[in-house]
Amino acid sequence: MGIRVAVVGASGYAGGELLRLLAGHPEFELVAATAHSQAGAHVAAVHPQLSGLDLTLSATSPAALADADLVFLALPHGQSAALAGQLPAGVKVVDLGADFRLQDGELWRRYYGGEHAGTWTYGLPELPGQRELIASADRVANTGCYAATVTLALAPLIAGGLADPADVVVVAASGTSGAGRNAKAHLLGSEVMGDLSPYKVGAHQHVPEIKQATGATSLSMTPVLAPMPRGILATVTARFAKQGDPRAVLVEAYANEAFVHVLPEGQWPHTAATSGSNSCHLQATVDADSGRIVVVSALDNLGKGAAGQAVQCANLMSGLPETTGLSVFGVAP
């Protein structure tokens, strides 16, 4: 018999992607999917791509989750702690929200507002030593989507001493699903198609998360909304702390990773190649004019940036092979 899992906040985009992945997962058995305003709806009325899945969304409550061995929380920031506190200790939890990512409560309050709920094991298995911590944890805080994209590009270069942690500049563009399923005027198709628009310039809440995960001490990050449903492309540049070959460092760091691919020289990552997958594509070079390290990182914000990452962590927490139910390959074109 499978491991029984539940999804809380199943009506959003990350929730929908989780349901899709779980429907194809050979070891996880979905026993509940809950929502707030959509409780009572058939899943295919909320997520038409899941037509054929026999599932009705229920209202979120601890009772609705009573049968689950492992619970995925896909709630808006600030709402995970209350529910998590009501779950029995033996129930494993992966939180796709930000509530438990940061170690520094003061930073949490500054970027998110409200009280800091605490700190859970950070859910990025490819960080050194992190896979083991996740495998033995009952509570895991899944990465932010920009944070995953940038951290995979940057962490080995700072750890290896090549990149100056005090001089990192990031411009990262995301598809619109990263902004969630919120009916806001600036996210309308009419506004976003044919358009690139920056937002939260120098003020994005993933900055402290990236710094914590990579050791960067000074990070300029400009997020950009891009006219596509999925995908993040991050350009990460840093000054050299000591000379070296940044691509070689990445190749070594990820030599044994199933989901992080340093592309052959001359081939650059692009988002469509990772769409629908749990893969992150990387490439690095040294800028000819400035001498800066330039790394480009691409992934699917709903895949390796959210739901895929969460399933990868859940696999580890459940003693399953890490790749179970996840695709290395993207859906393109």
Added chain:
Amino acid sequence: MGIRVAVVGASGYAGGELLRLLAGHPEFELVAATAHSQAGAHVAAVHPQLSGLDLTLSATSPAALADADLVFLALPHGQSAALAGQLPAGVKVVDLGADFRLQDGELWRRYYGGEHAGTWTYGLPELPGQRELIASADRVANTGCYAATVTLALAPLIAGGLADPADVVVVAASGTSGAGRNAKAHLLGSEVMGDLSPYKVGAHQHVPEIKQATGATSLSMTPVLAPMPRGILATVTARFAKQGDPRAVLVEAYANEAFVHVLPEGQWPHTAATSGSNSCHLQATVDADSGRIVVVSALDNLGKGAAGQAVQCANLMSGLPETTGLSVFGVAP
């Protein structure tokens, strides 16, 4: 040990989708993928979404296919016959091209030009009796993408006597991958984004295929190129031959089908919900003003419209459960 399969014409969009599906197929073992100008290239240089797949494209030749039990042909129209004729009789073949779809050689010459190569079993398992024919066939002609979309909507209504076969009007819009991976100016992103453009109005080569598969005798079809990579949405209207409930006819026709879903009343198919899947979504109504039957059909032109359909046929031909290695669920948003 698995069934050994090969893909000929692996560098195009349908070829790439075939490789993606085969990479995740539990029973098929990919033993060769061939191409013409891209022979010798690593698959991920041609299809970056397949990064992580250890495969080099070889040149197309019968020798390159010697190890295969089953061969998928994804070649331009008119090129399948020559190669198919060189394959041993025991080798199963699914042709994604048009060469063997039509029974009437005169129609083939009119719409495609050149000599008619012959007629193979038509690869649409959901047509009455067709599943059994495919299961026992060694050679199967996969459906055209528009043909699959329209036939699934129309065939039961004509077979059931509701739709007048002499009065069918179709407008069908397709994502650009349906036009293939051809570097033509009118297919450039700059031209297609923000644009809808009709083409081959009243002259599309899938018209005779749809008529043959559905029994329609008069069919007006206007194809439209739409600004998206994948997906076909067909609006099929017909005059009533006898009154009845068109939705009920479709519900009954597809009650036991895994991949053809008649949506709940009030919910209309849209292409994104089928993206990356092998599903076709249908809905039908009676037009309030004209009294015509209106059916809308949506599928992924590279999935149920090409590579997914081909794998479904290959499963049948190989004695496997029809759904093996195929997804019912779309990747959305």
Added chain:
Amino acid sequence: MGIRVAVVGASGYAGGELLRLLAGHPEFELVAATAHSQAGAHVAAVHPQLSGLDLTLSATSPAALADADLVFLALPHGQSAALAGQLPAGVKVVDLGADFRLQDGELWRRYYGGEHAGTWTYGLPELPGQRELIASADRVANTGCYAATVTLALAPLIAGGLADPADVVVVAASGTSGAGRNAKAHLLGSEVMGDLSPYKVGAHQHVPEIKQATGATSLSMTPVLAPMPRGILATVTARFAKQGDPRAVLVEAYANEAFVHVLPEGQWPHTAATSGSNSCHLQATVDADSGRIVVVSALDNLGKGAAGQAVQCANLMSGLPETTGLSVFGVAP
């Protein structure tokens, strides 16, 4: 000194396009632009494309319009009548809403609900005799966007006796701005990009308007939402009532029109070519298989489908050359 004009409902997409056209109009002087929830905002905060225009939106009231010789109403359906009734008789009004388009009050109530406010001169100058009526009218009801697209394609063919008015089938796809600037979940960029979705199948409110304007007696219309901000492409098919050359009929009907272009034979209209312009592109053929007339019509739903059409009518009402301040040429790619 110019003719003083005002825009009511200036915060929506049609309102924004009106402001853009009026900003470049050599004879109209914009004296007021009003809005509801956005009253008090600078125009560029609401319409960033109008950065550089010195204008603040005011609250909608008769007093705010006291200086205007001509008022454009771009309000939601059902809201024009109340305001129009408060404007002095000498003030000219062009209503971009549906309130005064239909002659049949019963149809108005069925498709829009609420009380029918009355009937104004229909604002499609290219209909025979209509230009003169508009030029002498004080109150003009601008066309609906689908209605303009379909009527320009169909009216001459019914008037000329070629098309059977009892057998018309239309499938028309529109960019998302046609759905207005409403923050609804199904209009989010994440939902519409990569997607085609039908809506109001057989039940769209422009059906009675098209029938009234063209003389069609039976009309099946399927509207489709397309992944682009602007543009409508309508495929209009009809059975022949008597044989003839549909393209020749269109060529003759529009020989002297600045904004309606029957394209050279073999060239089909596409929406991008009309983007930002007041032009409508047409092409016609006879379907080879069914013998039906097929006309394809393309225009910009915010241009000839809304704001451009309204300025064209206002030019006529003001004794100006009809093309003043309007572009024949589209912005593409």
Added chain:
Amino acid sequence: MGIRVAVVGASGYAGGELLRLLAGHPEFELVAATAHSQAGAHVAAVHPQLSGLDLTLSATSPAALADADLVFLALPHGQSAALAGQLPAGVKVVDLGADFRLQDGELWRRYYGGEHAGTWTYGLPELPGQRELIASADRVANTGCYAATVTLALAPLIAGGLADPADVVVVAASGTSGAGRNAKAHLLGSEVMGDLSPYKVGAHQHVPEIKQATGATSLSMTPVLAPMPRGILATVTARFAKQGDPRAVLVEAYANEAFVHVLPEGQWPHTAATSGSNSCHLQATVDADSGRIVVVSALDNLGKGAAGQAVQCANLMSGLPETTGLSVFGVAP
């Protein structure tokens, strides 16, 4: 009578936009438009958005340009010099290509290859003193599209001493028309829709042009292809050389400019707002975490980035008001 102008290379995207602008220009009379493989075609067969313009493309030759007072060259890089050398000295020329932009021949050879043809007056009127140079020049080298976007953001900050010219990092994303009308596979709609892809990382040919125009001495630039037809969004960051308010510097620099708008505080530029216009939108801030200057710049690569800029220069060279025939306002949504 107007000033007689001609367009060489009229079949490309920049050429088409030039023709659109010239068709609406009140002082320029288009006397010839030439092309290579498209010579002899009606303009609307090549640029369907120009339906209604009575113009046939002629073959490129000095004789075809004999009637022109001013010639726009929109040729591939390396082809302008040969033709320009054959034009009489009294004929004014604006070159939209790169041939005459750089002062340093060695840099030209490194980035473009082949012989350096020389250096013309640089066509960016908003640079201090440059407007006067352009007005008195007979030969002007129009800016590159990325170069215009970045230079407008960066030049005043280096000139004012705020930005460290040795520490500039740029990530700039462009719509696909920036890559020209070349039928290449990686520019197909199927490839670019839903995709962000970097290219020429650290090696783009506009780097030396930007350095020359701004005084930057070290510039890391990562160009990205974005899924939209038009528009460039550049994020430009630099270390402070001395403290100050970067936004105030930009406000002062562009206080009297018609086409360069520093947006109100809190409002960030986005590309759609500049589409079809000759405007550039700017905003600046100080990054909260890194303390770097961050400027975002948006324009239409075919407008202020190419054809609009060229017309602005031609206006100056012809003694016309700089804004003649150009729009400040974008076409959006």
